[in-house]
Amino acid sequence: MTLRGRTAIVGVAEHRPTRYTEGATTLGMLADVAMRAIADAGLEPAEVDGLLTASFAEAPFMAPATVVEYMGLDVHYSGVVDLGGATGAGMVARAAAAITAGLCETVVCTTATRRERRTTGGQRSSASSGFAGRRVDRTPESEFETPFGAIGANYGYAMIANRYRHEYGVTAEQLAKIAVAQRYNACHNPDALFFGQPISVEDVLQSPMIVDPLHLLEIVMPVAGAAAVVVTSAKKAKKLKQRPVYLLGAGEHTTHRSITYAPSLTDTAIRAAADAAFAMAGVRRKDIALASLYDCYTITVLLTLEDAGFAKKGQGGAFVESHNLQFDGDFPLNPHGGQLSFGQAGIAGGMSHVTEAARQLMGRAQGRQVRKCDLAFVNGNGGIMSEQVSLILGRDN
Amino acid sequence: MTEPSPATPYGKPLPDPNPVTRPFWDAAREHRLRLQRSRKTGTYIHYPRAVSPFGADDELTWEDVSGRGHVWSYTVARRATAPQFEADVPYVIAIVELEEGPHMTANIIGCDPDTVRVGLPVEAAFVDVTPEVTLVQFRPRTAPAE
Numbered sequence: 001m002t003l004r005g006r007t008a009i010v011g012v013a014e015h016r017p018t019r020y021t022e023g024a025t026t027l028g029m030l031a032d033v034a035m036r037a038i039a040d041a042g043l044e045p046a047e048v049d050g051l052l053t054a055s056f057a058e059a060p061f062m063a064p065a066t067v068v069e070y071m072g073l074d075v076h077y078s079g080v081v082d083l084g085g086a087t088g089a090g091m092v093a094r095a096a097a098a099i100t101a102g103l104c105e106t107v108v109c110t111t112a113t114r115r116e117r118r119t120t121g122g123q124r125s126s127a128s129s130g131f132a133g134r135r136v137d138r139t140p141e142s143e144f145e146t147p148f149g150a151i152g153a154n155y156g157y158a159m160i161a162n163r164y165r166h167e168y169g170v171t172a173e174q175l176a177k178i179a180v181a182q183r184y185n186a187c188h189n190p191d192a193l194f195f196g197q198p199i200s201v202e203d204v205l206q207s208p209m210i211v212d213p214l215h216l217l218e219i220v221m222p223v224a225g226a227a228a229v230v231v232t233s234a235k236k237a238k239k240l241k242q243r244p245v246y247l248l249g250a251g252e253h254t255t256h257r258s259i260t261y262a263p264s265l266t267d268t269a270i271r272a273a274a275d276a277a278f279a280m281a282g283v284r285r286k287d288i289a290l291a292s293l294y295d296c297y298t299i300t301v302l303l304t305l306e307d308a309g310f311a312k313k314g315q316g317g318a319f320v321e322s323h324n325l326q327f328d329g330d331f332p333l334n335p336h337g338g339q340l341s342f343g344q345a346g347i348a349g350g351m352s353h354v355t356e357a358a359r360q361l362m363g364r365a366q367g368r369q370v371r372k373c374d375l376a377f378v379n380g381n382g383g384i385m386s387e388q389v390s391l392i393l394g395r396d397n
Numbered sequence: 398m399t400e401p402s403p404a405t406p407y408g409k410p411l412p413d414p415n416p417v418t419r420p421f422w423d424a425a426r427e428h429r430l431r432l433q434r435s436r437k438t439g440t441y442i443h444y445p446r447a448v449s450p451f452g453a454d455d456e457l458t459w460e461d462v463s464g465r466g467h468v469w470s471y472t473v474a475r476r477a478t479a480p481q482f483e484a485d486v487p488y489v490i491a492i493v494e495l496e497e498g499p500h501m502t503a504n505i506i507g508c509d510p511d512t513v514r515v516g517l518p519v520e521a522a523f524v525d526v527t528p529e530v531t532l533v534q535f536r537p538r539t540a541p542a543e
Contacts, residue, residue: 143444212472258502260500
């Protein structure tokens with residue numbers, strides 16, 4: 001049984017990224033953005049019979065029931081999706097599988113991250129979905145990574161970039177161009193965190209070196225935010241308010257959590273996920289009108305372009321150099337600004353690649369609308385090049 | 398790395414070994430690198446596990462290994478990756494590929510961070526950070542490999 005064309009995204013909603021929230025609860029944000037997505041689809045909450053939520057610190061157990069109760073839903077299918085930055089894309093694939101299998105018909109998928117200002121104790125109170133910074137003793141990570149300062153994600157992507165430079169080579173200018181193109185896009189998106197703040201390659205290269213070889217402007221800014229989509233059957237989708245965005249292909253691949261144990265630093269799990277998604281959809285790389293690629297760092301985008309099959313292995317730098325990656329260019333990439341310039345709202349940042357692709361395919365992207373946008377490739381990336389989920393979304397099924 | 402003393406307690410995160418991982422840390426305290434090895438496949442494994450990735454019919458045994466390897470990749474942290482590491486900036490975080498195969502994350506110590514490269518031959522350097530805990534770090538190997 002294939003998922004091709006069986007389901008569609010019919011509603012999207014997103015909270016504008018902000019540096020901080022004041023007193024908001026993750027639960028409240030999850031429910032609010034989910035309700036807005038349901039309304040966007042032209043549905044009543046009573047028509048929703050499935051819910052997928054990201055994990056969140058306020059409800060370490062039974063998170064789905066917590067959100068269902070808060071929203072007053074009545075569902076036949078619910079669950080937590082815990083795939084780091086790939087959670088949003090993974091939710092769409094799981095919702096499609098549940099609907100196609102007949103377990104339910106309409107699933108709301110919701111993600112949110114709140115972020116409080118620093119408290120007097122010097123500790124930031126951050127209860128995000130998944131990126132909560134909870135430290136559980138006796139994990140392999142706390143025993144074999146943390147004692148060496150291998151903490152957070154910056155260092156891991158820096159190691160990937162250094163290995164890539166060693167094996168294939170890429171210039172700092174080529175990597176910087178990715179950040180610059182996405183900032184151009186963000187300057188056409190009033191909801192983006194960095195709207196109105198264009199940058200140049202020079203600006204990126206002159207920004208402080210954080211972890212060799214990654215500069216500050218190649219690294220995402222953590223923000224608060226929320227994003228949700230509604231997935232329903234193709235049959236129901238045709239009767240609703242928005243133009244349906246059909247799920248045509250989905251693929252997933254995970255081999256490790258810590259980058260220490262990745263089989264390769266440069267040939268990533270994205271390859272198998274993307275190949276599966278393209279095989280299911282039966283479309284070619286050159287048919288893709290929009291690439292919505294998880295972009296926690298510039299190097300992430302470079303490796304995704306290669307491993308998803310848009311550029312030859314080792315040719316990512318040359319690809320970036322020879323293409324215009326702006327929303328109005330010949331290879332439109334992350335028209336909302338990407339997380340690099342839209343902001344990374346934890347798990348909701350990953351979902352922003354799904355919401356943006358859906359808005360573009362619905363023709364609702366206003367000042368940053370990609371021309372002739374009929375087919376999109378979405379990639380979600382969790383952890384340090386760990387969980388990978390690829391989706392192909394299209395206007396026609 | 399400064400010698401720990403009661404006046405300057407070690408302020409960085411420490412491992413919390415469990416019965417499965419304890420032999421690794423016990424060996425490190427004796428300045429030996431000891432890893433699990435699959436009886437079924439001969440493959441060395443790191444980190445220590447309660448069960449073999451090669452199946453429930455496999456058995457994991459403990460063996461001393463050479464402590465030699467090379468830098469698989471690395472980064473130089475120009476900003477601390479956590480507040481406890483601020484005094485160490487700039488420091489090298491690396492993944493070392495051991496001669497026996499497994500990968501380990503550690504710091505490369507005893508050299509100028511700017512001299513670290515992918516492929517740099519390294520050897521284990523045992524750093525006693527507290528009376529109970531010895532971290533397995535790596536430093537450049539002076540003699541060529543083999």
